[in-house]
Amino acid sequence: MKLKGAQIIIETLIEQGAKTVFGYPGGQVIDIYDALYLAKDRINHIITAHEQGASHAADGFARASGEVGVVIATSGPGATNLVTGIATAYLDSVPLVAITGNVPNSLIGRDSFQEVDITGVTLPITKHNFFVRNIEELAPTIREAFRIAKSGRPGPVLVDIPKDVQQAIYEYEAAPVVEKDPIPEVDMDAVAEAAKMINASEKPYIYIGGGAITDNAGSEIAALADKIDAPIGCTMMGISAVPTSNPRWLGMEGMHGHYASSIAQNEADLIITAGCRFSDRGTGNVSKYARNAKIIHIDIDASELNKNIKANLGLTGSIKKVFAALCDAVEERKLPQWNARIDELKAYTEDLERQGDVITPFTAIDAIMETAENAGEDIIVATDVGQHQMWAAQRFDFKTPRTFISSGGLGTMGFGMGAAIGASTATGKKTVLITGDGSFGMNLNELATAVTNQSPVVIFVMNNGVLGMVRQWQTLFFDKHYSNTTLQRKTDFIKVAEAFGLPAFRVGNIPGLTCSSNCGDCSNMDSCIGTLDELKAVLKKAFEVKGPVLIDCTIDCDAFVLPMLPPGGSIDDIIVDPTSND
Amino acid sequence: MENFVISILVTNRSGVLTRVSSMFTRRGFNIDTLTVGETESPEFSRITVTHRGDKAVCEQIVKQLEKMYDVQKVQVMQRDTTVARELLLIKVKHFSEQRQDIMSIADVFRAKIIDFSQQALVIELQGATSKINAFIELLKPYGILEMCRTGLVALERGGNCLKD
Numbered sequence: 001m002k003l004k005g006a007q008i009i010i011e012t013l014i015e016q017g018a019k020t021v022f023g024y025p026g027g028q029v030i031d032i033y034d035a036l037y038l039a040k041d042r043i044n045h046i047i048t049a050h051e052q053g054a055s056h057a058a059d060g061f062a063r064a065s066g067e068v069g070v071v072i073a074t075s076g077p078g079a080t081n082l083v084t085g086i087a088t089a090y091l092d093s094v095p096l097v098a099i100t101g102n103v104p105n106s107l108i109g110r111d112s113f114q115e116v117d118i119t120g121v122t123l124p125i126t127k128h129n130f131f132v133r134n135i136e137e138l139a140p141t142i143r144e145a146f147r148i149a150k151s152g153r154p155g156p157v158l159v160d161i162p163k164d165v166q167q168a169i170y171e172y173e174a175a176p177v178v179e180k181d182p183i184p185e186v187d188m189d190a191v192a193e194a195a196k197m198i199n200a201s202e203k204p205y206i207y208i209g210g211g212a213i214t215d216n217a218g219s220e221i222a223a224l225a226d227k228i229d230a231p232i233g234c235t236m237m238g239i240s241a242v243p244t245s246n247p248r249w250l251g252m253e254g255m256h257g258h259y260a261s262s263i264a265q266n267e268a269d270l271i272i273t274a275g276c277r278f279s280d281r282g283t284g285n286v287s288k289y290a291r292n293a294k295i296i297h298i299d300i301d302a303s304e305l306n307k308n309i310k311a312n313l314g315l316t317g318s319i320k321k322v323f324a325a326l327c328d329a330v331e332e333r334k335l336p337q338w339n340a341r342i343d344e345l346k347a348y349t350e351d352l353e354r355q356g357d358v359i360t361p362f363t364a365i366d367a368i369m370e371t372a373e374n375a376g377e378d379i380i381v382a383t384d385v386g387q388h389q390m391w392a393a394q395r396f397d398f399k400t401p402r403t404f405i406s407s408g409g410l411g412t413m414g415f416g417m418g419a420a421i422g423a424s425t426a427t428g429k430k431t432v433l434i435t436g437d438g439s440f441g442m443n444l445n446e447l448a449t450a451v452t453n454q455s456p457v458v459i460f461v462m463n464n465g466v467l468g469m470v471r472q473w474q475t476l477f478f479d480k481h482y483s484n485t486t487l488q489r490k491t492d493f494i495k496v497a498e499a500f501g502l503p504a505f506r507v508g509n510i511p512g513l514t515c516s517s518n519c520g521d522c523s524n525m526d527s528c529i530g531t532l533d534e535l536k537a538v539l540k541k542a543f544e545v546k547g548p549v550l551i552d553c554t555i556d557c558d559a560f561v562l563p564m565l566p567p568g569g570s571i572d573d574i575i576v577d578p579t580s581n582d
Numbered sequence: 583m584e585n586f587v588i589s590i591l592v593t594n595r596s597g598v599l600t601r602v603s604s605m606f607t608r609r610g611f612n613i614d615t616l617t618v619g620e621t622e623s624p625e626f627s628r629i630t631v632t633h634r635g636d637k638a639v640c641e642q643i644v645k646q647l648e649k650m651y652d653v654q655k656v657q658v659m660q661r662d663t664t665v666a667r668e669l670l671l672i673k674v675k676h677f678s679e680q681r682q683d684i685m686s687i688a689d690v691f692r693a694k695i696i697d698f699s700q701q702a703l704v705i706e707l708q709g710a711t712s713k714i715n716a717f718i719e720l721l722k723p724y725g726i727l728e729m730c731r732t733g734l735v736a737l738e739r740g741g742n743c744l745k746d
Contacts, residue, residue, distance in 0.1 A: 123601060124608050128651040131597075148651065303645035306638060 001173070005135050006031035006166040009099060010039050012142040015174045018070045018097075020044040020061065020425055022054040022418075026074020027114060028101030031166040046425065046453060048418065049445035051078050055085020056418025057425070057449070059094050063405045064380055064423035066216075068095040068149050075102045076114030079160070080121065084412055086156045087125040091409025092237060093210060095154035097145045098122075104164040105133070119160050127155030135168035143178050151181035153301040154214060183300070183318045186325045190315045194296050195329035197270060197313065201294075203338045204230040205268035207253070209282075210237030210408065211275015211299060212319055213401045218242045220323035221274070227327055229335040230272070231342050233261040235282050237408040238275070240398035250346070254282040255565045256390040259352055259576065260345035262563070265290060266571040267341070272326075274298040274319045278308040279409065280568075288570035298322050352562070352576060353394075359508070359529050361391040361462060361559055367532060368432055368460065369397060371539040380405060380423050380431040382457075384416035384439030387468035390561040392434040405431075414442030420457045421450050430456045430543070437463040437487065447500035447548065454547035461493060461550065464557040465511030472560050476578060488512035493552040503545055505538040508554030528554050585614075586640045587659040587666060587736050590629040591744050593652040594620060601652060602629055611635070611643050615668070615733030621745075626654065628744065632711075632734050655744050659736050666736035670707045670714045671696075675725035684724055691717050702727055 003011065009032055013021060024047060025033045036045050048054040051073045062069030069089075073082050079100040089096040103112045119129045128148050130141045138161070145157040198204060206225050212218065212234075218241045225232050225248045232242055233253040242249055250261035265271060271293045276282065278297075283289040286309060297304070297311035298319055305314030315322055355363045372379045381396050382405040383389040389406055398404055405423045407415040416435045424431040440461050450457050467485040474482050490513055497504030508530035509515035515528045535553060542549045564575040592598045599618055606613050614632040621628045633640060640658060647656045659666070676684055681703075688695060688705050691713065697704035707717055711734060718729070738744070 119597070120600075123604055301649070303642065303649055305645075307642060310638070 001171070002169050003172045004031065004035065004166070005138055005161070005168045005170065006035040007038065008139050008170060008172045009142060009161065009166065010035040010043060011172055011174065012139045013070060014039065014043050015177070016143065016146045017067065017177050018043065020046060021070040021072060022046050022048060022057040022061070022422065023072030024048060024051045024054055024074070024078060026078045026101070028075040028103060028163050029072060029078070029166075031163065032072060032099070032101060046421070046449065048421075048449045050443070051081030052085055052414070053418040053421075053443055053446040053449060055082045055098065056088065056412075056415050056443075057422035058096055059085060059089045060382060060405050060419030060422025061426040062089070062094050062096055062422075063419070064402050065426035066402060067426070068097055068146055069422065070097050070099070072099045074114065075100060075118070076116045079116055079118040083121060083125070085418070086122055086158065088407050088410045088412045088415060089156040090125045090127070092407065093154050093214065094156065095149040096156035097142070097149050098156060098158040100158060100160045101166065102131075102160050102162045105162045106164065108162060118158065122158050125156070126158050129158040130160065132159060132161045132165050135165050135170040138165060138170070139172060139175070143175060147178040147181070152183075153211070183321070184316060186317050186321050187315060188325065190313065191322065191325045191329050194272075194313055194315065194326060197294060197296060198228055198272065198326070198330045199333075201270035202335060203267060203269040204228055204335075205265050205271050205293070206230050206232045207234065207265060207271050207273045207276060208232065208238040208241055209235040209274070209276025212238055212241035215275065215300070215319040216401060217274070217320040217323055218401055220320050220327065222246055222248070224323050224327045224330070227332050228330055229333045229339060231264055233257070233265055235276050235279065235408070236393050236406065239393055240401050240404040243399050244397040245399070250342070252393050255284065255567070256394070256561045256563070258349050258394060259563050259574070260342065260349040262565070262571060262574065263345050264342055266292070268293045270294050270296070272296045272298075273311070274323070275300070277304050283309065284565045285568055285570045288572065357532055359532055359535055359553065359555065361388065361555055362395050363532060364460070364462065364535060364553060364555070365391060365395040365434070367536050367539055371536065371543050372430070372432070374540075375543040377430045377543065379403070380427060380429050382406065382416050382420035382423055382431055382433045384433075384435040385411045385413045386436045386439055387472065387559070387561045388434050388436045388439070388462040391462075413439040416440070417443045417446035417450070417459075420459075421446060421453065421455045424455045424457055425453070430458065432458045432460060434460050434462065436468060437461055437465065437489070437493075438467045440493070441489070441491065444496065447497065447502060450548035451501045456546060457548045458542055459548065459550040461552045462555045463493070463510055463552050464555045464559070465489075466557045468557065468559070469561070471557065475558070476564070476575070477566065493550060497550040502548045502550060504550040504552065505542060506552045507535045507538055510552065510554055511557065525556050525558070529556065530554065583634055584637065584640075586633045586635070587664065587734060588631045588633060588640070588643065588647075589657045589659055589736060589744050590631065590647055590653060591621070591655040592627050592629060593654065594625055594627045595652060598627065598652045599629070601650060602647070605646055605650065606631075606643070609646060611639060615731070617733040617735050626745070630733070630735050657744055659738065663739050664736050665739055666710060666734050667708050668711060668714060668734045669732040670717070670729065671704060672707070672718065672721060672729040673702050673704050673727040674721050675702055675727050680724055684721070687717070687720050693717065
């Protein structure tokens with residue numbers, strides 16, 4: 001069948017399984033949008049307020065569903081607005097296909113209106129990118145983009161298509177969904193070697209990252225942990241790979257990890273790592289990282305082995321398959337001494353994390369979980385970036401993989417709104433966005449998208465009137481020089497919500513807005529914080545709303561994320577109580 | 583620190599050299615020399631990179647290269663089974679009384695004089711990097727006006743090929 005290039009693009013997207021795509025029209029993609037119009041009963045397009053929001057929405061869609069997210073933008077500024085979203089997806093290994101229009105071939109290289117070399121711009125932040133020179137290459141290139149995006153270690157792929165290619169007519173024939181590249185067979189010799197190391201270990205620690213979720217390896221990981229009597233810790237990206245309720249689960253380690261998880265990792269004599277890159281946020285000072293441990297490193301990406309941390313044994317392959325093979329190969333162990341130590345650490349961690357009955361970041365999260373439970377909602381949690389993100393990572397319980405949507409590697413403030421819309425679109429599940437007043441301010445324009453699509457997103461703004469994470473660093477390491485972190489904005493999020501057309505609730509006085517004192521200088525912030533009962537009542541109402549709803553909740557501007565390993569520090573420098581001088 | 587010669591077979595497409603070289607830049611891998619040219623098959627180009635560094639870094643370079651879409655094959659060339667050459671063009675200032683000296687140095691190195699004028703000689707030399715370095719050192723006292731080197735190209739001895 002002969003079709004226009006733009007139609008071939010849309011047909012290829014449909015053929016490759018894209019049911020919902022995100023994007024924003026513009027001069028060099030009008031043809032694509034015309035093709036979308038013609039195919040609107042077969043493919044859903046969500047227009048966001050800004051291309052960045054679209055890129056995060058496609059990313060959130062992919063993270064929550066495991067499918068390839070698709071985003072479309074026009075040339076020039078449309079394309080450059082995708083850059084942060086693409087980089088976010090790249091650093092967290094999210095499968096994404098970004099389609100950009102460009103000026104016609106005849107105008108390329110002449111600094112034409114809205115011309116930008118987007119393949120050049122995105123070179124270091126894509127798994128690969130393509131400039132489609134002619135119509136013959138069009139459909140095969142888009143298929144190739146899907147194959148690359150989802151194979152092995154997933155990642156974003158950009159396809160830049162000049163307008164004349166979109167307008168050319170060419171033969172199109174539907175093709176099947178492209179298969180992922182075959183995964184290399186498990187190296188059984190290496191598995192035997194690993195099993196020997198595991199059998200000889202007295203203090204094994206399983207350490208998993210986002211790769212465990214990509215490979216859906218949670219049950220194999222839990223099975224190995226049971227067999228060798230080992231605890232499981234994770235990076236932020238590994239959260240939700242194994243249910244939080246698993247008794248072996250220690251949760252996140254690293255800069256803001258749980259005390260037990262970080263300390264146990266440091267005391268371990270063997271760390272079995274899977275799907276993680278030993279990021280500096282996880283390891284701290286690498287020369288002091290896990291000094292007592294041998295390291296087995298399993299990853300689908302061979303280049304991760306020995307990149308940041310030298311492993312005693314590296315294994316390239318599927319985490320799911322390697323863990324299954326390891327489970328068969330190892331001896332069943334009971335390690336009462338090690339587990340007694342773990343229990344001790346867990347008990348201490350619980351003490352550290354115990355809360356009173358006032359609103360704190362943790363009690364607010366507890367109240368959200370309780371409300372969701374009562375409402376029978378199986379929620380997805382999305383976050384922005386900052387303190388609220390770490391609190392969410394530390395506190396929420398997760399039952400199933402892909403229910404924690406957060407920008408790990410790039411740490412993109414402003415990620416949350418788009419991501420929450422994408423995640424809720426992919427799953428139909430109620431999505432709670434935990435955000436802060438700083439992050440929310442970055443991309444709150446996407447409220448428009450959430451309202452238009454009636455996305456079931458509960459936006460929970462932990463409002464402390466400051467950029468809390470930077471403030472925390474300023475408190476600890478910069479002599480309380482609160483440079484540009486005390487926002488004191490007069491923005492009324494309730495009115496903002498009203499203007500965008502969604503219901504909103506406030507809990508507490510907002511520093512600098514409904515409270516006369518300026519947060520950051522105020523010595524009595526407690527008076528601005530609402531009560532837990534108030535919060536619970538508001539949450540109950542908010543969860544009854546079908547579409548988007550906002551809760552603006554005051555929290556203490558000096559609430560810290562703890563524990564903390566100072567940047568570049570090691571476990572020896574762990575800060576548990578910042579008021580003590582030890 | 584060791585010297586490594588890395589041969590990379592890539593798809594012959596525009597932008598590939600940028601992709602490969604930008605990977606070196608962004609990951610902080612140094613490049614001593616880089617050459618690129620078409621191979622026996624017009625579909626492929628061959629890039630030869632020389633790199634000075636640790637073995638671990640070299641391994642990381644190879645793995646990062648192998649991940650790239652346009653990279654077909656990567657091989658770290660083994661010194662004893664590799665023939666490697668580079669080409670030097672060098673312009674030396676000369677006064678008539680020095681001409682003979684320069685020409686005899688060129689003779690010893692089997693270099694060719696390819697341009698001869700009142701002011702300068704242009705000499706061509708091909709060979710291993712160390713030979714070229716030695717030649718340049720010897721010519722320095724006469725006044726090197728300008729020079730350019732191609733960087734190393736390398737092939738494995740015997741019948742084995744990179745594409746195999």
